[in-house]
Amino acid sequence: xxxxxxxxxxxxxxxxxxxxxxGVAARLAGELGGPVVGVSAAAADPGLAALGDxxxxxxxxxxxxxxxxYDAAGYTAAVVAAAEKVSPKAILFSAxxxxxxxxxxxxxxxxxxxxxxxxxxxxxxxxxVATRPVFAGKAQQRLAxxxxxxxxSLRPKVFPPGAGAGKAGAVEPLAFEWSPDANAxxxxxxxxxxxxxxxxxxxxxxSGGRGLKGPEHFKLLEDLAAALGATVGAxxxxxxxxxxPHSDQVGQTGKTVSPKLYFAIGxxxxxxHLAGMSSSGCIVAIxxxxxxxxxxxxxxxxxxxxxxxVPALTEEVKKLNxxx
Amino acid sequence: xxxxxxxAPDMTKESVVxxxxxxxxxxxxxxxxxxxxxxxxxxxxxxxxxxxxxxEYAVEEALRIRExxxxxxxxxxxxxxxxxxxxxxxxxxxxxxxxxxLTHDGSPPDPLQIARALAAELQPLGAQIxxxxxxxxxxxxxxxxxxxxxxxxxxxxxAVAKFELNGETAKVEREIEGGREVLEVRLxxxxxADKGLNEPRYASLKGIMAAKKKTIDxxxxxxxxxxxxxxxxxxxxxxxxxxxxGEGPAAVAELVRVLREExxxx
Numbered sequence: 001x002x003x004x005x006x007x008x009x010x011x012x013x014x015x016x017x018x019x020x021x022x023g024v025a026a027r028l029a030g031e032l033g034g035p036v037v038g039v040s041a042a043a044a045d046p047g048l049a050a051l052g053d054x055x056x057x058x059x060x061x062x063x064x065x066x067x068x069x070y071d072a073a074g075y076t077a078a079v080v081a082a083a084e085k086v087s088p089k090a091i092l093f094s095a096x097x098x099x100x101x102x103x104x105x106x107x108x109x110x111x112x113x114x115x116x117x118x119x120x121x122x123x124x125x126x127x128x129v130a131t132r133p134v135f136a137g138k139a140q141q142r143l144a145x146x147x148x149x150x151x152x153s154l155r156p157k158v159f160p161p162g163a164g165a166g167k168a169g170a171v172e173p174l175a176f177e178w179s180p181d182a183n184a185x186x187x188x189x190x191x192x193x194x195x196x197x198x199x200x201x202x203x204x205x206x207s208g209g210r211g212l213k214g215p216e217h218f219k220l221l222e223d224l225a226a227a228l229g230a231t232v233g234a235x236x237x238x239x240x241x242x243x244x245p246h247s248d249q250v251g252q253t254g255k256t257v258s259p260k261l262y263f264a265i266g267x268x269x270x271x272x273h274l275a276g277m278s279s280s281g282c283i284v285a286i287x288x289x290x291x292x293x294x295x296x297x298x299x300x301x302x303x304x305x306x307x308x309x310v311p312a313l314t315e316e317v318k319k320l321n322x323x324x
Numbered sequence: 325x326x327x328x329x330x331x332a333p334d335m336t337k338e339s340v341v342x343x344x345x346x347x348x349x350x351x352x353x354x355x356x357x358x359x360x361x362x363x364x365x366x367x368x369x370x371x372x373x374x375x376x377x378x379x380e381y382a383v384e385e386a387l388r389i390r391e392x393x394x395x396x397x398x399x400x401x402x403x404x405x406x407x408x409x410x411x412x413x414x415x416x417x418x419x420x421x422x423x424x425x426l427t428h429d430g431s432p433p434d435p436l437q438i439a440r441a442l443a444a445e446l447q448p449l450g451a452q453i454x455x456x457x458x459x460x461x462x463x464x465x466x467x468x469x470x471x472x473x474x475x476x477x478x479x480x481x482x483a484v485a486k487f488e489l490n491g492e493t494a495k496v497e498r499e500i501e502g503g504r505e506v507l508e509v510r511l512x513x514x515x516x517a518d519k520g521l522n523e524p525r526y527a528s529l530k531g532i533m534a535a536k537k538k539t540i541d542x543x544x545x546x547x548x549x550x551x552x553x554x555x556x557x558x559x560x561x562x563x564x565x566x567x568x569x570g571e572g573p574a575a576v577a578e579l580v581r582v583l584r585e586e587x588x589x590x
Contacts, residue, residue, distance in 0.1 A: 070505065072470075073479070097500040101482045104435070104467040108474035113436060113551030116465045129555065134463050138357040139366075141463075142555040184479030184509040187495075191503040198501035204589075228590065239519075246485070246520035247499050252353045252461055253377050253519055261589040272353040278563065282587045284579065290568070297563050300582055304572035312573035316580045317590070 001089035003029045006079055007040035007051065007059060008098050012068070014046050016161065017094040017201070019054045021154050023162030024121055025092055026055030031123040032089055038169065039082035041075045043068040045171060052169030054162035060085070060174035069186045070098055074178050076105040081176035083110060088149060090128055092121075095153035096200075103153045112147035117155050117256075119279070128152075136252035136275035156200050157258050158279075192247070197231050199250065204261045207233035207250055207277070211266020211287065211306055215243035220310045221265060227317040233257070235267045251276035266306045269294030286310065340489070340511070343386040344399045345420065345455040346442055346472070347379040349411040350462040357559070364554045365431065366462070375411045378457025380418075380524035381517035385487055386455050387419045388522065392489075397421045399449070403441055403545050405429050416535035417527030423538070426545035431554075435463075437547035439471035444546055446476060453494075454514040458483045466516070473514035480514040481507055485521055 003025040008015040018038075025036045038051055038059035043066075048059040062078035064071075079102065083091060091106065093099035095117040107114035115130035119140070122129050128150045130143045145151075199205060206225045208218055218232065225232045234244040236251050250257055252272035262280035267273060269285075269292055277283070278297050285298035286309050295301045302309055351357075351371045358367040375383075383400070390396045400415035402408050403426040412423040426441050433441070446454060454476070456469035466482070473480030485504070486497035494509045499518065509515075527535070569578045583590045 072481075076474075097483070097498070100466055101470065104470040105474050105480075107436065107467070107551075108439065108471040111436070111551075113434060114465075114467055115552065116467060132464075133560070134557070135351070135355070135357050135366075136353075136461065136464060137560060138355075139359070140558050140560050142558065144553040144555055145551075146549075146553055147551055182508075182510065184481060184507060184513065186505050186507050188506045189500070189503055190497075190506065196502060201501055246518070249519070256464075261583070261587075270354075271356065278560070282583070282589045283563075283566070284583070285566075295566070295568065297566070299563075299566040299587065300579060301566060301568040302570060302572070302575045302579055303568055304575065308573045309576060312576040313579065316576050320580060320584070320590070 001032060001034045002037045002086045003034065004082055004086060004088035004091045005036060005038050005056065006091070006093045006099065006102065007038045007048065007056070008094060008096060009040060009042050009046040012042070012044065012046050014048070014051065015096065017096050017156045019161035020156065020159040021092050021094050022051060022054040022056055024154060024159050026162050026165070028090065028121065028123060028128065034089065037082070037086050037088070039079055039174065041067045041078040048171045049168040052167045053165050055165050056169045058170045058172065060172055062174045062176050064180070066180050069189065071180070071186070072101060072105060072184065074180065075102055076109065077178035078174060078176045079106045080109045082174055083149065085174070090150040090152065093153040095155050099153045103151060107151045110149060112149045112151055113145050114151040114153070115143045116153050118152050119155050119158050121152055121154065133256065133279070136256055136272065137279055138275045155258065199231055199233050199248070199255050199257050202231035202259050204228050204230035205233045205250070205257060205259045206230045206263045206265065207235065207267060208238065208265050209235035209267030210237045212238065218244065220307070224310055224314045224317070227314050227321065235273050264294050264298065265310060267294055268292045269297065340389055340393060340396050340452045342397050342399065342449065342451045343389065343453045343455060344401050344446060344449060344451040345379070345382050345386050345415065346401050346468070347383065347411060347415055348376045348402060348457070348460045349373050349404055349408040350376045350460050353377065353461060359557050359559065364557050366557065373407060373411065375414050376457045376460045378459060378461070378517055378519065381519060381521040382455035382457050383415050383418050383420065384522045384524040385517060386453070389453070389489055399424060401442060401445060402426065403428050403433070403438055409540060412540055413535050414527060416538045417531040418525060419531060421538065423540045425540050425542040427542055428545040428547065433547040434550050434552040435465045435467035436471060436551040439468045439475060441545040441547045442468065443472045443475035446472065452511045456514065456516040458516045458518045469514055469516040478512050478514055479509050480516070481509055482516045483518040484515045485518045487515065487521060
């Protein structure tokens, strides 16, 4: 039985998060037996044969002139057609903005269960078991799938990308039934200012809280972030105060993130914030209050005035960059 | 009865006749999670139950659309045990006209089951707009809205951060990685509300009093068979105790050293 993987492309480029999903699919296919098959929807082939190296032996490509942009109904039709063609044991998505939107529609069409935003996917006693955070990471659920097909979306940045299969995949056209309608369509895509990397895709995040004392002081964090190649995040308190946009918020009513390095600066560590970032690889806290709860989850901390510590840290990182 | 109806409806433009807001009662975000004795459910002892925060944006947007049109009805719909009526009353106090409670006891249904029960109720209602929160902050599944829309055969836009209604069409924006998608959607349609869509109102005392007289129609839910089996609910692995490397800017050099040499993250 095959594992079907939705391959995400945007503007004609395969998104790196799909390679993470292929890596997981290759491992599951190795344990369950059967091939990894990709399915993609695009206006033209975004170079899918190259995904053979990431584990996709075959990629089914649904093309349509309007597929340059995400089309929920059209992409759903493509994935469902691929599922009907290969009868997969599992269908995997990235829990990206697109994957989160698409996977439930496919689950609804096939009438089977979806485990969303998984952080582990394993084979136990011959069946697939998904682990996924709930309550924004305060707990985790382990789920099995009673239906004939398991559907899961995988949290970005948690799994290593698949690589090393050393061969090209076979790209085949996929027949699917769909006619475009005007009921819901993307009319434009607006890039965030400054080409900012999304928090959920960042290797390093520099987050600020109420300790920054005002929106103008986030410049300090932006300078540090620029030196580290990081993205700036924020606590709920500063988003609610209007200092930062909601897209910057880390925590239970914002984003749950797992970067390799997370700086919590001037953030006390309310439980709903800790929920959103405690699965980070390494956590650094900078806070003037030595008793702040953030120090209980931080790997490293500096107790001190962030207005002195952060500029010094930025300079130290710049020195390091210059030396390398 | 909701108090404000002095504005005569503008009959020259199409107005949204019916909006249904699907809401969920969840533990407050300050809740410390404990696992129940069965090992699969939340220990509900001491939990404060509230309306899912994302659903508040959905209720607010529906109310604003009704108020702007000066006509139309907003219905709050939920599924759950007897305790969820307090959350329905909250929606009514904010300004919803009436509520429907699909009653369900026993283990919590999975997203497909919830969607099935909601869709069965929604099908004959024929709402122009069905609202949901982007996700419920308990199971974080973010599935029920788009599944219900598939079952009803209507379009759905998830995680809507901006909404503008022009007659029978809505222009909406949703956040994607590194930007925003702008979509045009013809009604009837479903939308899931993200934070940033609006600033939800608090129920006024007048609203709370009025809510007591509004109808909550209770009927049994029909969720069907489960599609997921919960094997366990567990607390995440605890993080090892960290250490304070120093105080003030003098500690910065040591911090950079440990990040580079011990943690190997820069």
